[in-house]
Amino acid sequence: MNEVKKLPLQEAANCLTPALRLAVDRLPEQTARAAEELRLRVGQPPALSYGGQETALQTAAVTAADLREIVARAARDSVHSYADSLRQGFLTLSGGHRIGICGTAKVENGNFEGVRQFGALNIRIAKPVFGCARGVYEQCCRGEPSSLVVLSPPGRGKTTLLRDLIRCAAASGARVGVADERGELAALRDGAPQFDLGGPADVLELCGKQDAVMHLIKTMSPRIVALDEITSAKDAAAVGYAANCGVEIFATAHALGLEDFRRRTVYRPLLSIFQYAVEIALEEGERICRVHPLKEGAPC
Amino acid sequence: MLKLLGAILIIGASGALGLSARQGLRMRIAAIDSFLKALSRIESEITYRLTPCDELIALLAGENDPYAAPVFQDMAERLTHNDGLSLSYKWSRALREAGPACGLREEELGILCDAGSFLGRYDSEQQRHSLRLTAARLSAVRDEAAEDLKTKGGLYRACGLTLGILAVIVLL
Known part of the structure; x- marks a missing residue:
């Protein structure tokens, strides 16, 4: 059976919680194709960013537990194994998509050691453009x-x-x-x-x-x-x-x-x-x- | 002759029941010890090698431990399915389903299931603290179980034999 190739947004959405993934899957194909970023902020509905604008999705507000769950899924339930990457404030997903992380910083001896409490995630949708250069x-x-x-x-x-x-x-x-x-x-x-x-x-x-x-x-x-x-x-x-x-x-x-x-x-x-x-x-x-x-x- | 054989069988069976209750207490302690050892291994792997959880569970599943290995084997099997279910859920399900057969009881199962809520979700330092807390809670339960074995173990054995003898006297 031929496997249907997922859109980059759907591929990146693999790390989302089931409820958020459902909201993303319900998006019209044209919107999903245009998506550049998916922004998740605690207390606000997820927002899709494209063409320089953010559009909120019609779904429940994101919770801190959702963000923790998403980061754990993105790190394949092994956040500790991605310590170096998290120290830089991001995680790379399969397909080259990337999650930028914000929230309460963990600072040790004056050095930024990553984010302790997640407040916002920015999932950047990777779309390689072959031949553009x-x-x-x-x-x-x-x-x-x-x-x-x-x-x-x-x-x-x-x-x-x-x-x-x-x-x-x-x-x-x-x-x-x-x-x-x-x-x-x-x-x-x-x-x-x-x-x-x-x-x-x-x-x-x-x-x-x-x-x-x-x-x-x-x-x-x-x-x-x-x-x-x-x-x-x-x-x-x-x-x-x-x-x-x-x-x-x-x-x-x-x-x-x-x-x-x-x-x-x-x-x-x-x-x-x-x-x-x-x-x-x-x-x-x-x-x-x-x-x-x-x-x-x-x-x- | 038949009466004597019957009496021996009754005393033997009730004695075995008492011994099996005692064995259950022993098995519980051995299972808790195994999981304490597994927690210590998890802590070391996460702290020093940053081992991913799936790899870590596969390691524990491959160990020759009759109490903890079957639970981790169940867990490792669940982790091979890409079904979108979280590690926390799979960890708890495996413990609830395979744990009782390994000698774990509700109290320690609850403590071990709690560990699934932080495992793999925080950095190694935070996980280490939580793992130590889990180990401390489990050790307290182990101490209670050891006390139970000391006080109730002998009692179960004696009760089993006494009940058997009483039954034989009544029946005779």
């Missing part, structure tokens, strides 16, 4: 990979684009080392990437970018190192280290655009490293990628 890759990496940085405000698809850039590079035979600090690029679950990254991609997850880059270069000798979300001076130093080791870098950074990227102090040392900046702009609801050469002589 092909044009960008062909433009920036003609025969040889070049270092590039993808720029956009949050929620425009930087990670999705970077993931597809990794796939393009892997398809062309380049070995890619993925420093996946927050486990968003590969979403390893029991060692297996939940997102297809192409063949020759080695992933180091849940490790600071500086250590991850160093480790990947020393142990896996990649041609390209991919990093998601360069936000701090430490992250910038990791990029600098990789560049000094002769590897190309695929990275993403939060910025409104190229001018905004140039203005930020933390990114300034990187301007001489990247050959291209890829801006993701939103025009009439459509995501458009614009490639800007950063170095003189870099082909447009």
Whole structure:
């Protein structure tokens, strides 16, 4: 018998309590397909987020016990086995979906050790877009990979684009080392990437970018190192280290655009490293990628 | 001759009843000891190896323990079904269904079922605290059971034999 392929939302809803799953299963197919996030907050009905808006589902309010149950199910009834991931405030589900966790923080010796009492969950529905970076890759990496940085405000698809850039590079035979600090690029679950990254991609997850880059270069000798979300001076130093080791870098950074990227102090040392900046702009609801050469002589 | 044979059979049967009641008390203590050992193993595995619960239950099911292993085997079997039921539910069902045959009584079954409500649902530290509390509650029940064996064990054996002798005297 042929198994009916589940929609990403239904796949992610596997970790929900039976009552919440029923509410999700009852959604019209069009809504389920469009869903980007499912937000669960104690005392409020679950809300589906798509197109930048949240719509509450017609079902009972979520309780703290529901959230505890959902996290336990997501962790396959072994929350303790996912301690590292929970310390970072998220859990990865099969299929690459991810649960972000909020509530009362557990702080030890001034360090954030995770969330003790759950108050809200955000289930982000993973939808890989195959081929979305092909044009960008062909433009920036003609025969040889070049270092590039993808720029956009949050929620425009930087990670999705970077993931597809990794796939393009892997398809062309380049070995890619993925420093996946927050486990968003590969979403390893029991060692297996939940997102297809192409063949020759080695992933180091849940490790600071500086250590991850160093480790990947020393142990896996990649041609390209991919990093998601360069936000701090430490992250910038990791990029600098990789560049000094002769590897190309695929990275993403939060910025409104190229001018905004140039203005930020933390990114300034990187301007001489990247050959291209890829801006993701939103025009009439459509995501458009614009490639800007950063170095003189870099082909447009 | 027949009367003598009958008398021996009556005394033997009633004595065996007394001994079996005593054996029930012994079995209860042995079962509680087994589960205390299992709780200690669960605590170590969760704390030091962060072993997932399904793997942990499979480990306990594979151990050569005549009291706890059948319950964990039942649990492990239930966990292989992807039926959307929680670990807590499966844990309790397995204990309620396979526990009495292993010598567990209502009091300790209740304590062990409570453990299912936190197992796998919190971080290792919180689980360790709860497991220790469960073990402490179970130890208290074990102490009571040992006291019962001491006071009632001999009484059951003696009562069984006495009742048998009385029945023989009455029948003769």
